[in-house]
Amino acid sequence: MNLFKQYRISHLLFGCFFLFILISLCIIIYVSYQYSVRGIVDTTTEYQQNQLKLISEDLTSKLEAFEDYSIVLSRQQIFRDVIRREQPFYGGNVNSLTQDFSNIVYSIPAIHSIEIYLNTPPIDNIQYPVRYSDLASIYDSTWYEQIEDISSTWLGKRTVKMVAGEQPVISYGRKINTSRGLLQSVIIINLDPYAVQGWLLGFSEKSNLVLVDNEGNVISSTSSFEIDELFFDKLLEAKESTADELLTYQVRHNENFVVATSISPVNWMLMEITPYEEMVSVSRKMAKSLVGLGIVAIFLAFIGTLLLTRSFTKPILHLAGVMSHYQMNQPNPDLPKGYKNEFGILFKGFQDMMNRSKMLYKSLDDQNRRQREAEIKALQANINPHFLYNTLDQLNWLAIERGDHDMSKMLELLGKMLRIGLSKGESIITIENELKYLDYYLRIQKIQLEERIDYKIKVPKPVQHYFIPKLTLQPFVENAIIHGFQDGRKGTVYITIIEEPNHLMIKVIDNGVGFRTLSPNKNKLHTG
Structure with missing residues (x-):
C-alpha cells in the first residue's frame, strides 16, 4: 500500500517531516555517544598499554634479581659442603648455612623464607626462615611437574608452614645436580605476596592491577578480583590472536574492560581491570544531556512542523477545491494572487490550463489531420522494405535464368539476412534469430571464398530463447574471417555459447594466422 496515495498530503507532510527530525536527532545522539565512547576506550587502552609495558619491564627486572639470588645461594661454598655430606651434620656447617641464609632473608624484605630439600635433611626448626625438607618429598608435591624438566622456574603461589601457621608465598625453585646429572638438592626462594602487592601499589594506587600465572591463578593484585575459567579463556584467545611483536591485548568481560600484557621471562600475565561503566560515565552524561536537548528540540520541531504544514497545504487544498468544482461551461474561477514561489506557478499553470483547454477543442481537426499524415508515412516506411525484397527476388530469378547458381544462392541468403536485420525496427532479437543471421552470412562467405572457410555453431536450445542486441556476433565473425584467413589458407570458425550463472559466455x-606475439628468445615480433 502506497501511503502517499491513501492519506491527505497535510498529514503525510507533517508526519514525514516530524519523523525525519526525530530520526535525525536519534542518529546524532547515538553517533555522538558511540564516537565519544570509542575515543575514551581507545585513549584509555593506549595509556594502559604504555603503563603496563613499563610495569612489566620493572617487574621483570625485580623477578630476575631473585633468580640471580637463587644462583648466588646455590653456589655458596658452605651450601655445597652441606649437600655433599651423606649423613646429617647438626652443627658446624648446617648452623652456619642457616645463619647465613637467614641473614639474607632478613636483609631483603621481599624474601619471605628459603626452603632447602636434601637427601638427609637436619631436624627442621620452624623458628627460622630457612627450612629443611627431605628431597624425596618433592615427588609428591604439586609443583614438581613445573621444574621436573628444567633447572629452575617460578612455581607460582604456594603455602608454607610457619610458626604462625600456613602462609601464602610466591616461590622460585632451582635444582642442584651432581656432575653426573643426578638431582642433589632443590632450593626454593619464597617471596612475600604483600611485597609483590606493594610493588603493584607503588606503580598506581588507583589502578586495579592483577598478576596471574599461566594457569590462571592470581599471584598478586591491588584489589580482590576473581578470575573464572571463561575469563581466562578469553585472555588466552586474545593473547594468541595478537601479533608476536605486540605483547599487549585487551578483552571485555562482565562489564569490565581488561588490558593485559605478557611477562615473557616468567610466562605470567599482568592486567589492569577497569569497570566499563566507569570508562564511559562521561559519555553517558553527555548522552543524557543530548537526550534532554533532543526532547526540547522535538517539542519545538513539533510546533514548527505543524505551522509549516498548514502554511504549505493551505494553498494546495484551495487549488484542489477549485479543480474539483471546475466546469468547462462556467467562467474561470478566481485564484489566489501574490504567490511568487511554486504555488504561484501552480495557480498560473492551472489558469493557463483552463485557457488552453478551450483552444484544444478547436485544434482537434488539425491533430486528426496530422495523425492521418503520420499513418501514411508509416505505411510508406513499411512498403520500402517490401520493395527491396521484391528487387532482390527479381535479381535472384535473373541469376537463375543465366545459370549463375552461386549468385542466386547469395541473393537468396542476402534477402533472408535483410529480413532478420530489419526485424520490424526491433533492436533486440532472440539468440536464435541472431544465429540464423550469422548462418546466412557464413554461407555467403563460404560461396565467396570457394569453400575455404568452414564453420561450426554449438549453442544449446534453451540458450537460444534469450535476447541479445541485434548484429552482436557478426562483426566478430567477420573480423575472424578477414584477419584470420587473409593469406588464403583454409580454416574453421567456431561459435559457442555457454550458459553460466547470471550470464552467458x-x-x-x-584457427587462422593468430595474433602477433613477442619472441622471448630473439626479442622480435613473429606471428603465432
Missing part, C-alpha cells in the same frame, strides 16, 4: 574462435 560467447566464444568466437578461429
Whole structure:
C-alpha cells in the first residue's frame, strides 16, 4: 500500500517531516555517544598499554634479581659442603648455612623464607626462615611437574608452614645436580605476596592491577578480583590472536574492560581491570544531556512542523477545491494572487490550463489531420522494405535464368539476412534469430571464398530463447574471417555459447594466422 496515495498530503507532510527530525536527532545522539565512547576506550587502552609495558619491564627486572639470588645461594661454598655430606651434620656447617641464609632473608624484605630439600635433611626448626625438607618429598608435591624438566622456574603461589601457621608465598625453585646429572638438592626462594602487592601499589594506587600465572591463578593484585575459567579463556584467545611483536591485548568481560600484557621471562600475565561503566560515565552524561536537548528540540520541531504544514497545504487544498468544482461551461474561477514561489506557478499553470483547454477543442481537426499524415508515412516506411525484397527476388530469378547458381544462392541468403536485420525496427532479437543471421552470412562467405572457410555453431536450445542486441556476433565473425584467413589458407570458425550463472559466455574462435606475439628468445615480433 502506497501511503502517499491513501492519506491527505497535510498529514503525510507533517508526519514525514516530524519523523525525519526525530530520526535525525536519534542518529546524532547515538553517533555522538558511540564516537565519544570509542575515543575514551581507545585513549584509555593506549595509556594502559604504555603503563603496563613499563610495569612489566620493572617487574621483570625485580623477578630476575631473585633468580640471580637463587644462583648466588646455590653456589655458596658452605651450601655445597652441606649437600655433599651423606649423613646429617647438626652443627658446624648446617648452623652456619642457616645463619647465613637467614641473614639474607632478613636483609631483603621481599624474601619471605628459603626452603632447602636434601637427601638427609637436619631436624627442621620452624623458628627460622630457612627450612629443611627431605628431597624425596618433592615427588609428591604439586609443583614438581613445573621444574621436573628444567633447572629452575617460578612455581607460582604456594603455602608454607610457619610458626604462625600456613602462609601464602610466591616461590622460585632451582635444582642442584651432581656432575653426573643426578638431582642433589632443590632450593626454593619464597617471596612475600604483600611485597609483590606493594610493588603493584607503588606503580598506581588507583589502578586495579592483577598478576596471574599461566594457569590462571592470581599471584598478586591491588584489589580482590576473581578470575573464572571463561575469563581466562578469553585472555588466552586474545593473547594468541595478537601479533608476536605486540605483547599487549585487551578483552571485555562482565562489564569490565581488561588490558593485559605478557611477562615473557616468567610466562605470567599482568592486567589492569577497569569497570566499563566507569570508562564511559562521561559519555553517558553527555548522552543524557543530548537526550534532554533532543526532547526540547522535538517539542519545538513539533510546533514548527505543524505551522509549516498548514502554511504549505493551505494553498494546495484551495487549488484542489477549485479543480474539483471546475466546469468547462462556467467562467474561470478566481485564484489566489501574490504567490511568487511554486504555488504561484501552480495557480498560473492551472489558469493557463483552463485557457488552453478551450483552444484544444478547436485544434482537434488539425491533430486528426496530422495523425492521418503520420499513418501514411508509416505505411510508406513499411512498403520500402517490401520493395527491396521484391528487387532482390527479381535479381535472384535473373541469376537463375543465366545459370549463375552461386549468385542466386547469395541473393537468396542476402534477402533472408535483410529480413532478420530489419526485424520490424526491433533492436533486440532472440539468440536464435541472431544465429540464423550469422548462418546466412557464413554461407555467403563460404560461396565467396570457394569453400575455404568452414564453420561450426554449438549453442544449446534453451540458450537460444534469450535476447541479445541485434548484429552482436557478426562483426566478430567477420573480423575472424578477414584477419584470420587473409593469406588464403583454409580454416574453421567456431561459435559457442555457454550458459553460466547470471550470464552467458560467447566464444568466437578461429584457427587462422593468430595474433602477433613477442619472441622471448630473439626479442622480435613473429606471428603465432
